Amino acid sequence: MALCLACSLIARRGFVLYDQLVRYKWWYKNGYMSSTGKCFDIGMATCDSLLEFQRRQKDFAEKYKIPLEQLDFLSDFDLLKKFNVYCSDSGVAGNGALMRLAPVPLFFYQQPTAAVEFSGCSGQITHGDQKAYDACRYYGALIVAALQGESKENLLSEKFYQTHISWFANRQLHEDIRTISEGSFKRRGGLRDGIRGTGYVVNALEAALWAFWSDENSFEKGALSAVNLGDDTDTTAAIYGQLAGAYYTYTNLPPKWLNHLYAKNFIQCLSKWITYEGNKWNLEQVSITIKKETK
Incomplete structure (x- = not known):
């Protein structure tokens, strides 16, 4: 997807x-x-x-x-x-909205407010609960910040939402997502301390962030930790991989995994194309804004 x-x-x-x-x-x-x-x-x-x-x-x-x-x-x-x-019905809060998110912040990362809002909307068309919408907004903001070069410390800071609140158009997050943004995922024991990679978007978001927080700066370790939580293993790892991939970048992904990636060249082409079209979209919006202001 x-x-x-x-x-x-x-x-x-x-x-x-x-x-x-x-x-x-x-x-x-x-x-x-x-x-x-x-x-x-x-x-x-x-x-x-x-x-x-x-x-x-x-x-x-x-x-x-x-x-x-x-x-x-x-x-x-x-x-x-x-x-x-x-x-979607209004109460649907599965993790499917979050697992496919990355192309949106990748495309719009130079326009954080648009990236965050579009991230939320991209999930809401199939998962109508406010928690799914806000999980996508928050995670989209994290990916944008990673692409803009922010440190891992900043990404995982309890103050990330507050320091980037303009990206969220000053709109509040659902309290369950806000709790995660304030560091509920920072549990040393992981599974023993209640981290669960289930199909519920709140649990899935928390599990992916726990894997990123505890991965010792290794994409491989983080992905395996996400999978080893059990439950909805592939989705938890996919959610982890979106943020971790943006932060660690392609050059730091395990070569032994990349060598077995299906349609690797096609995916690389799509990634470059997203960057190209995203940059063009940005320039078009700037141009439109300038024209409106000078009339």
Whole structure:
């Protein structure tokens, strides 16, 4: 799903939630961007949201007289504004929103306020709970800060949220996410002290940050620690890897793992393309702002 999100940002040259849902649907139905050619291990919340998205698409096509074969390729932004992309029930707080997040802060890292808000929205289209939204906002901010070169000490500081509150448009985090931001993950005993890598977004966020905090500056150690918590092992490690990868950078990833990475060259190409389009988006926004101010 992270690759689907990355491709959407690149293809649409920006943040289009409708297109993100379309690509997730392609993954679900046809195995788009899957390493096996098929959808596998889809969470119930994501599945329900994508089924709801398909239902809304059909209703939308009927209402606006859109041929069904054109539904996945809509580009009229005025028309897209009329489509309700938030397809999840309000109480859904699974970790699926968080595990695919990284392309958003990677694309928008030069515009932190946009990166943080878009991070939250990217999760909310399939996971409607406030905790999922704020977990994505907080983690997106951490990834942006890592990309901007902030120290690990700053990233894991109990004051990170307060010192970056302008990135959050001065809006408060849900109290459960705020507790994590204030250091609840700093538990020496890990699993023995209650750290759990479950499918609940609050637990998953806390577990990933615990792995990052305790990894002794080793991506390999952190990823293995995340997996060894048990429960939803692959997702916890995927969440850890987004922040740790941004902080340690590609050159410090274990070569023995990189050598076995499926579609390695393609993923490297996508990463460079995200940087290119993200920089271009930034320049376009600056240009628009200047034009408005000089009129």
